Every structure is written in C-alpha cells, then in structure tokens.
Amino acid sequence: MLAVSPVVRLSTDLAKPTRLMVALAGCALAVLLNTGSAVGQPSTTPSTPISTPPPDSGGKGDEVVQTQWGPLGPADRDFMNRVKQAGLWEKPAGEKGKAKRADQPKIQEASKHLIEGHTLLDNVVNRAGVLLGHTLPTEASDEQKGWLAEMDAANGDEFDAVFANRLRAAHGKVYAYAAQIRAGTKNELIRILSTQAMITVFDHMKVLEETGRVDFAGLESPQPLAPPPPANDAGAPDATGDQAADQSANPTDGVIPTVPEGTRFTRTAEQGVFGDNNGVFFAAIGVLALALVGMRMISRSKKSRRKSRSF
Template sequence: MLRRIPRFLRVSVLVAVLLAVSVSVFQSWSSDTPGTGGWTQTQWGPVGPADRDLLAKVRMAGLWEQPTGQQAEQQASSPQVREVGQHVAGEHATLDADVRTVADKLGVLLPTSPSAQQLAWMKEISAQTGSDYDRMFVQRVREAHGNVLTQIAAVRVGTRNSLVRDFATTAAEFVTRHIGYLESTGLVDYDALPAPPSPGLLSGATGWTDLAVPILVFIAALLAASALVAAMRHRSAPRRVTAARPPSEPPLDPPVAPTAAIPGPRGAPEISGPYPVAAPSSGVGARRRMSPTDVSGPYRRVDPAPGESTGS
C-alpha cells in the first residue's frame, strides 16, 4: 500500500509530523519546565508533573524577585515604590523557605538560578534610573506575579497531594498581596501585560507559537488524505491487457532481414554428338553424371556410379 503512495507525499507527511513534534518540544523547553517526569506516590498523595512545576516556578520567582525587591528598596525614586520593594523582598524570603521545605518532603529537585527571561528582566530593570526605574520595576514584577498566579490557581484546584494543595493556598495569598502592592503605585500599564493563557486550538490567539502546531498538524493531515486518495485512484484504475506472443513463436533477437529469392540450378543442356548419354538403369532412375575428365572433346562421358550398369 505504501509503495503506491507517491514518494513526495510520504516525505511531506513525515516532515510535517517531525516539525509539529519539534515545535511542541521547543515550546516545552521555552517554558523552563522540560522533562518534569511522571507521578510519584508520597504519604500526602501522588505528586504529578504540575505539582513539581509549581514548586519550581515559585522557587525561581523568589530567586529573582527577592534581590530585585532589595534593589528597589535602595534605588527607587518614589518612597512608595521603595516600600513596595521592601515588602516584596521580605515576603519572598518567607515564601522561598516554605517552598524548599515542601520540596524536601516530597523529594522534588528545585532550580538554583533564575531563568534566562528572569535574568533579562533583572538586567533591564538595573539599567534604568529615576522614575524610569520605578515604572520598569513595577511593570516587570507585576507581569511575573500575574504569570505565576494562574499556575498556582490551576494546581490548587487540581492537585491530588494535600501538601502541595496547602502550599498553593499560601503561595496564592502571597502573590495576590504582592499584586496589590504593585498596583497601588499607579504605575502599572495594563495594556502592556500579556493576555490570559490560551484555552487551546479554538482560542483567538494569532501568535506564531499558538498557530504553529495546529498549522503543521493540518498540513500533515491534508498530505495524508491526498496520499490516500492517490493510492485509491491508482488501485481502482483499469489495467491494460497486452496480447502475449504464442510460445511457438518466440521473438527474434536480433531480427532476421528478409532474403532475396535465388533462382534454382539450370537443367543439363541437351547433348548432340557422337557420344550419347546412356539411359538410366532399370528400377533405379539414376542419371549418368558427366565429368570433364572422362573423354576428350567438347563433351566427356561420366563413369557409372558404383552399382550402376553401363547398359552395354
């Protein structure tokens, strides 16, 4: 069946599937949570990939927001922003201690450094001064808290582990309080905040990361359907029946050229002279043969063949 499908279509389907899988793997790595593993049973209930991901995200949030809050407490131009930085740094120290305790009990490994995006945020904030620093600090920290809050809420309502559930409740209180601190400064640009998470393929998101996988899957399905139709048409097409040569007449290889007609030998001339040709012997019908060595003269007699009678 596969041999009847054109090679181009088979290769195209394979390439589309590989691209779809590659994009999915890239999105997993870009979310900073690759290879979170399966389920593990503990005395507080099973720990799943989402539980481990939440603990890792809260840990990484503390690794960059605590030092950034301490920096804002010293460098912010507004007294209100300096106070917000103090609250964020102090409460993240407490939350970081809680997440490390929960991770130790559940046997979950936590990251030891912020993500590449978080390091870029720290560098971007540090490069500002004055009121620009205040706005940049408030905007970036508010954006980060909004991202982690949605994950905390999702784990809180779906986890099977009681210890993770209690931690998610505590973490949600901390993050919600920090959002209130940041928004109280009046420096948050809500239009610049990221849109809510996409609910799936039927969402209205138009970014390339949202549309890449659906488009590749659609292309693979379209190519597979085209290959199936082509194979069915090839199978249903009538076959040509060619007449075979009979076995008694095999093809000539190489072909023989037509031959020209060759005239047969001429009859013996009539002999008149002193030496007549002897008559054939009775019952045999043999003719006497002539040879130039038998007699002298224009015509020579042929000796009888063995067993023939001379007739004399």
C-alpha cells in the same frame, strides 16, 4: 533556738465560706480547662512520623510518584520550581528597589513586600521540596536574569516603570498558575504551597499596582473558558468506556488524599474543641454548677440562723 514557722492566715474575704467556695471552684475550673486545652492540642510527637524521602525520589518528567502526602505529578514539580525561581529574582528586584529609589515611598513599600513575601514563600517551598524528595533550582531563569539586568540599567522614573511592569506581569501569570494547581493537585503539601503562593502573589500585585506605574493596557487579556460540550455529544466518551478505563489505569484520579493520622497537619477541629477529651469540658461545667448550688445553700443557711437568733 526554736524554729518559728510562719502562720498563714486566710484573708478576710477568703475566710468567708461563700467566697472561699467561689475561689476553690474557680481554681478547679481553670485546672480542668487548661488540662483540656493542653490535651486537645496536636501531639508534638506524631503517632505517624513524617518521613523524609531520599533526594531526587520525587520523580522526573511525566512520572507520578506516590508520596506520604498524596500523588506528586509533573505539574506539581513544575510549580515548585516556578515558586522557587520567582523568589530567586523577585527578592533581588525588591533589594534593587530599596537601594535605587529610597525617595519613593510606594516603591519602597512594594520592595519591602517582595522581600518579606518571598522569604516566607521560600521557607514553605524549601520544606515541601525536602518532604517530597524534589530538588529545587538554585538560579533564576535566563529571562528572569534579563529583567534584573534591565533594572540595573534603568534609573529614576524609567526604573519605576520597569520595576512595576516586569514584576506585575510575572505575578499575574504565577497567580493564574497557582490557582490552577490549587484547584487540581492531589498532593496535600502542594495544596498548602499553592494556597500560600496565591496569598503572597495577590499581595504583591496589589502593592505593585499602588505604585501607579503599572500599564494595565500592556497586560495579557484574560480568555473565556471553553464552553462545555453538549449533553448528548456523540463524541463524548462513554462512562463505561474510555473514561472507566482511564480511571482504572490511575485509581488516584478524583481522590483527595488524606493527611496521615497524627501528623502536625491533622486538623484539630475534626476532634472537637478539646480533641478526644470533650468530657473534661463538661466536667468543668459540672464543677461550676455544683459551686453555684453550694453558694445558694450556704446563703439560705445563713438566713435561717439569723431568723432563729431573732427569736
């Protein structure tokens, strides 16, 4: 028997030259744009690999350790510890709120935010600890354990008051500390962590306040910043004296480290819309322009043939 090959016919619309050219141009444009978008994305295999340092290599005490992500100092390590310990008592507090106050929607909502927020924050701080060679605590502090014990002993409205006020006071302190770290840290990963901490903690303060049980009068009052020294203060250090000596002793002061080129933290925006392949985008525009010109020429050719037939 003879094999019968199927006959593929163009649809009536695509058989027309004008529509066929539009379809082909559209396909070419899509291919070029997809190629450009794919090439412009950060490489999944960075040219500068992210190294994982040995455990406990991130320094101790007052040490400032140089890492792939910039200097790591005592305040950076302390901040990581506090973020980790916050999750170690605030997630259990959220679980207590869900279990003990199932009939209170606002307590339930606050508890949900606590659990979800610190689950996310734990993932960030755990990864930062590994990449920076810093071992994180595995238990809440004694003070935090005491707050959880207060919640265990309380019920009803008393629980709501303990829950809202203990958590709101703690979040206020962490929020201020996170802002201080974010403003001054020289380590890229700590900047990422402190930014996420501020977002999460602010959300938690908001939902805790929405319970209506926060006693704002019991919160610590903010203090004004110390006034700047007079411009001609005789006691101010000379720029060429002690200050210059401090800068020479620690050349990293005042320098924001850059992320190693090619890592997953590299900003794609710095390389343009399509990374190093902006030419692909302009080529796509060129194809579209040529298609439009071709359509115009075909249209004029048809009109000319019709006129010649009429004569």
